[in-house]
Amino acid sequence: SNEYCVIGLGAFGSALGMELYERGHVVLGIDRNEVIVNKHQDHLTQVLAADATNEDALKAAGMVDYDYVIVAIGDHIEDNILVTQTVLDLGCKKVWSRAENQRHASILAKMGVARVVDPELEAAHRCARILASRSVLDFIEFSPGFSLAQIIVGPTYSGKSLKEIGFRTKYQATVIAIRRQDESIPIAHPEDVIYEGDVLFIAGKTEAVEKIERI
Amino acid sequence: SNEYCVIGLGAFGSALGMELYERGHVVLGIDRNEVIVNKHQDHLTQVLAADATNEDALKAAGMVDYDYVIVAIGDHIEDNILVTQTVLDLGCKKVWSRAENQRHASILAKMGVARVVDPELEAAHRCARILASRSVLDFIEFSPGFSLAQIIVGPTYSGKSLKEIGFRTKYQATVIAIRRQDESIPIAHPEDVIYEGDVLFIAGKTEAVEKIERI
């Protein structure tokens, strides 16, 4: 198991810390707000009330010994950047930081964090894609350049198999599962027949999946 | 094209509104903060400075005529709930609301919103899964019960094809793409050979994909 330090126990930081702890990992949670620290003392391995811009406090907490340090401070961009730099200066190898906007994200990237997370932007992208199309029920870019969408089947191909449709060649994407009413065919095969109303789980390069408006 | 109203132009709401607008849809953005409203006036079809708990203001803005109304107010849970109820009472058919925590989410669900979005919780889940496993580079539950993971190939199957490995039967999941160095094989076929260091994009039922710690 790994050891994690989460700095900033807002909605994002506390949910992340708690889930890692529930998965059996060691988690130290740090927040400068004592009320918040007390609220989470039974949900994490250990908690500490401290201002994380205080380098001595972080050093005393043994920051460099953690496998991952996640700077989950949100609204306070200056503190987020200051804490991120302090944690990097202390020699922490894998630092993840949360960004509040695009400019903040590029600053963090240049500082050398292992990963930048932007919960609001990522959620906005996902919602926009679902909202913008009638037959697209869900859409996620699960990796830069690769996406997965859930799309409803219309009347055109109803009763045809994926092979007959020539699905892969036609759409440059793979059907990975089919949901019919509340049943799921968890692994799709070329001979599977699709019907109007089915939901197809389709994955492939983002440019290809994005083009699929309806089936 | 559809017509959307986004209430609350914080990071999430403004990013969502702007993306829908850039995709060619009509977007009205509402926020009670005039500075924020002015900041976004060129990024959306129309903006309105108003307190959205004011039913008359929403009625005058023609709320019921929008295809979707998204209540993107964050920190202020009471306002979020009040605005959501007002929008539902005005007869808006498809209302999406953002939740700040689990209790807020279940209240919104009971009120009858079409979808609840929780950017921080969703981001926390996704990060926890990536952080918690060494060979899993990324993990998303893209639909209740269905997940997608990016996993590194170890030495065991290096040089074997997916068919030889009997991948689907063995792991109860589908390889949809293979990334080698920075090249991607965007659609995986049974005869594709995998090598140590490759990254496999694997999809299937969550219980199956979760079990895959290494390949």
Ligand SMILES: Nc1ncnc2c1ncn2[C@@H]1O[C@H](COP(=O)(O)OP(=O)(O)OP(=O)(O)O)[C@@H](O)[C@H]1O
């Ligand atoms: N310098 C700091 N040292 C330690 N903790 C801090 C510091 N600055 C802010 N925090 C803590 O970080 C937590 C999260 O940050 P904040 O509440 O500002 O962002 P948020 O965007 O509301 O977060 P979320 O969306 O995750 O709820 C807060 O609990 C806050 O007390």
Ligand SMILES: Nc1ncnc2c1ncn2[C@@H]1O[C@H](COP(=O)(O)OP(=O)(O)OP(=O)(O)O)[C@@H](O)[C@H]1O
């Ligand atoms: N009653 C209201 N009517 C209209 N706008 C409102 C109302 N209450 C809050 N807002 C606006 O909603 C926006 C987003 O809410 P808020 O900033 O509280 O949440 P947030 O969690 O910081 O959002 P984000 O994480 O998306 O940045 C703010 O710009 C705020 O002015």
